[in-house]
Amino acid sequence: DGGITQSPKYLFRKEGQNVTLSCEQNLNHDAMYWYRQDPGQGLRLIYYSQIVNDFQKGDIAEGYSVSREKKESFPLTVTSAQKNPTAFYLCASSIGWARHEQFFGPGTRLTVL
């Protein structure tokens, strides 16, 4: 089956630690995205990548980093510089940039203890 997978589903982190969230897609999509969702809120764009080996900051990139070394993978690192990292993180991909339907993964819920 084609789709997007995110792991782990739940993640706990101590303050001051970096943590990396995995996102993999086998849809052969060029574009990938990371969003953050807080309770009762919409999605806010953290980083996006239009094509492999390229990525751009979204609206709330501070305290986060990404890489896009492979077309199918777009890992997100939440660094200790992110002041309020507890949230639901969603990865998405699309055939092309912006005007195409984005397919979402199941999400990772990160809790900082």
Add this chain to the structure above:
Amino acid sequence: GESVGLHLPTLSVQEGDNSIINCAYSNSASDYFIWYKQESGKGPQFIIDIRSNMDKRQGQRVTVLLNKTVKHLSLQIAATQPGDSAVYFCAEVGGAQKLVFGQGTRLTINP
């Protein structure tokens, strides 16, 4: 700046009735819109999209209406079922070519 908002944060309807979820957008240059459904603890799921050269598009039990004059988008769900209970988001492709999401409307189906 760009924003996509919803008129009502919550909506309760009786099972079998039709539901209408509304969305206002601010960027008159936006030309692509999507409705997503998000069930609790899951990622958003695509429902239907519409481009600005259309004012109506129908899917299975869903219809999206676009009124560019007043910058308004709506999602109509026919004969709502318990499985339709979820949060519904509208999203637009704004001037920066990025998808901008609204806050969402929680739809509850009463038996």
